Amino acid sequence: MSRDAYLGTYLNDHLAGATGGVDLSRRLAAAERDTDYGPELRRVAAEIAEDRRSLLEIMNGLDVVLARHKAALAWAAEKVGRLKFNGKLFRRSPLSRVVELEAVRLGVEGKAACWRALRHRAVGDSRLDVTALDRLLERAGEQSETVERLRVRATTEAFG
Numbered sequence: 373m374s375r376d377a378y379l380g381t382y383l384n385d386h387l388a389g390a391t392g393g394v395d396l397s398r399r400l401a402a403a404e405r406d407t408d409y410g411p412e413l414r415r416v417a418a419e420i421a422e423d424r425r426s427l428l429e430i431m432n433g434l435d436v437v438l439a440r441h442k443a444a445l446a447w448a449a450e451k452v453g454r455l456k457f458n459g460k461l462f463r464r465s466p467l468s469r470v471v472e473l474e475a476v477r478l479g480v481e482g483k484a485a486c487w488r489a490l491r492h493r494a495v496g497d498s499r500l501d502v503t504a505l506d507r508l509l510e511r512a513g514e515q516s517e518t519v520e521r522l523r524v525r526a527t528t529e530a531f532g
Contacts, residue, residue: 376434379493383431384439388488393479397421400472403464409522416476423483425476426508430490433499466530468476473523480519485511 381413397417404410431438494500 379434380436381439382433382489383427383434383486385469386483387424387427387431388478389482390420390427393476393483394421394424396472396479397476400469400476403472405470406466406529409469409526412518412522414517419511420480420483423508423511426504427486430500434497466526469526470523470530473519473526475517477516477519477523480512480515482491484509484516 377455394417397420401410401413401417403411485506490500491502491505491509493495493504
């Protein structure tokens, strides 16, 4: 397998993760819309969706063929992930907020790792925009800080 083929597989895996991340972050923002978590979560969810579009643009620029089945599987996995026992039957539990914030944070950290890998490759690949990747990395750092701050608050509220 060539390096470009490995890169294509890697980026398709990240696209699958981004697909699930967009769904999860939007669902979390919607669930928290009437709380003081809502505004920041809506902003983060919108940025995560923008970052997914940026990844698609990068993949297009690198002539990576989309593996649509991976994105479909990620979408389905996010839906199945909603079926978890959280101590409440018909409404959200404080545990739901904690677990979902942790999942979003993990997704943001994974995305940042992808941007760093592409940033490293950009040194020798003129199809990649170093400045754009630096902006994406900076935004991922800001998202991570925001989600972590909210997660810490949620754990205090849930666990004391």
